[in-house]
Amino acid sequence: MARRRARVEVIGLPALERRLARLVPQLQEAARAAVEESGQAMVGDVQRRVRRDTGNLAQSVKAVADRGGMRTSVGWRDQDDLYAVFHERGTRHVPANPTLVPALEREGSELVARLRAEVRGALR
Template identity: 45%
Template sequence: MARGRSHVTITGLARLRQRLEDLPDELKQALAKGVKESAEAVRDDVKRNVPVDTSGRDNRHLKDTVDIRYRDDDLVADVGWFDQQDFYAVFVERGTRRQAAQPTLHPALERERGQYRARLTEEVRRALR
């Protein structure tokens, strides 16, 4: 994660972009559905686990503003905080000299990592039936 960023990116085979162009629309939609399910799982995990109070700062706002942005025909999902008013999410996630890190975004991504491939595989299988 680049310095100062407070979101992660979930990609749906972005490296195979040229090959995706040749896929039938049904398969592209299936892959996009798998990406969406994984992105929503990460977002929901973050909402459940973001610390509510750290060092006197109320972080309930972070629960409400974690979001998903899709791009590349919904095959890429960025999950995290995108508004300027949520700049402090990076401090909660990574910590500071005075505050220990309380990461929620990366642990949520790691928990979803095992499910991601299975989600994509299942959606493609459904589309091929």
């Protein structure tokens, strides 16, 4: 039996390629927005749950973005906040009150939902 050849032509392929190229920056911006929102949500979570004496730890927790806004680090950055590790991990005299890792665990599924919503919004 002889082989037949078929030719397929995709109409509008160049226009599709241009649209996809324009979508990449929109999707990146949507991801940045979701990551930033999750970082701020974690800051709020930590502020609500951290042990309070003077209130310094609650006031000084920060979210710092890097990698072009695609990654956010949440924690204490000031030298005066070095004692935060003793509250997080505990000592002989102070029981542990972990706030950072639990905030990350609570925010993990929320970040996925935020990313999904932002990407869907960018694709519309």
